[in-house]
Amino acid sequence: MNVPIAPTLTSVREILDQSRILPSVSEEFIRLLQICLANNICKFKNDFYQFQDGLPMGSPISPLMGEIFMNRVENEIFSSNSPLLQHVHYWCRYVDDVLCLWHGNTEQLTDFLHFINSSLYPSIKFTLEVGGSSINFLDLTITLANNRHYFEIYRKPTHTDTLIHGLSFHPLPRSHTRCFPSDDTQTSFSSSNLCCFSEGSSNY
Numbered sequence: 099m100n101v102p103i104a105p106t107l108t109s110v111r112e113i114l115d116q117s118r119i120l121p122s123v124s125e126e127f128i129r130l131l132q133i134c135l136a137n138n139i140c141k142f143k144n145d146f147y148q149f150q151d152g153l154p155m156g157s158p159i160s161p162l163m164g165e166i167f168m169n170r171v172e173n174e175i176f177s178s179n180s181p182l183l184q185h186v187h188y189w190c191r192y193v194d195d196v197l198c199l200w201h202g203n204t205e206q207l208t209d210f211l212h213f214i215n216s217s218l219y220p221s222i223k224f225t226l227e228v229g230g231s232s233i234n235f236l237d238l239t240i241t242l243a244n245n246r247h248y249f250e251i252y253r254k255p256t257h258t259d260t261l262i263h264g265l266s267f268h269p270l271p272r273s274h275t276r277c278f279p280s281d282d283t284q285t286s287f288s289s290s291n292l293c294c295f296s297e298g299s300s301n302y
Contacts, residue, residue, distance in 0.1 A: 100152045100221040101160075103135050106167040113166070134159055151221070161193075168194060168297075171222065175214055182210040194297035196224075197235045199242075204228070207293065214295075224295045233292040240292060 107128060114124040134157070138149040153160040172191065176183060185202030200207055211226045227233065232241040239252040253259075262268050 101164050101167045102151050102219055102221055103153070103163075105170060105219070106153075106163050107131060107135075109166050109170045110163075131159075131163075135163070164193070171218055174218055178213075178217070180210075180213055182206060182213060185210070192236060195236065196295040197233075197240070198293045198295060200293050211295070222297060224297055227294040227296070229292045229294065231292065233294055235292075235294055242292060 110131060111124065111128060114127065119127075135153060138152060138154045140147055140149070140155065153163050168191065172189070176189075182202075185200055185206055187199040187201050188197075190197045200210075202210075207226070207228065211224060215223050231243065232239065234240075234252045237252055239250040241248045241250070
């Protein structure tokens with residue numbers, strides 16, 4: 099994910115302002131972020147390269163900045179008043195992978211993909227996978243049937259089934275937030291498609 103730094107820092111500044119952080123503290127924090135993000139350098143075959151834009155790969159701060167930027171992208175998409183948004187029944191994102199339930203035809207879905215790829219940031223390009231009534235998303239296979247969601251564990255063909263030993267010194271997993279409609283929803287899913295939008299690159 100080639101995240102542009104300038105709008106990301108703008109979002110950080112907006113978050114600090116909304117949190118009523120003292121302006122002097124906010125400005126100093128922004129300057130420190132600029133220092134951390136400025137030296138985006140990598141080494142390849144004994145040659146050093148500096149990227150013109152984007153977050154440093156491997157930096158501890160890059161995932162957080164990527165999340166802030168993707169939140170900005172989402173806000174801009176859903177505040178755009180595009181008529182295509184009426185077809186989005188839900189939109190659930192994890193980092194740069196999105197699960198979407200689409201109420202509409204394939205042509206409208208293609209128009210929506212073009213809209214989010216052409217109207218926002220040139221460096222961010224989503225790809226689209228249409229699963230119909232079933233789709234693999236992260237480590238789940240999600241199926242729509244009888245107006246309900248059904249879940250199964252999904253393993254990629256390259257999965258090795260190598261697990262952390264139960265006695266290893268490893269933090270307990272954090273709970274995950276539910277992101278689907280409640281089971282008693284009355285919405286009909288008979289004409290809906292499960293879709294996955296993925297940003298083109300997994301690198302920050």
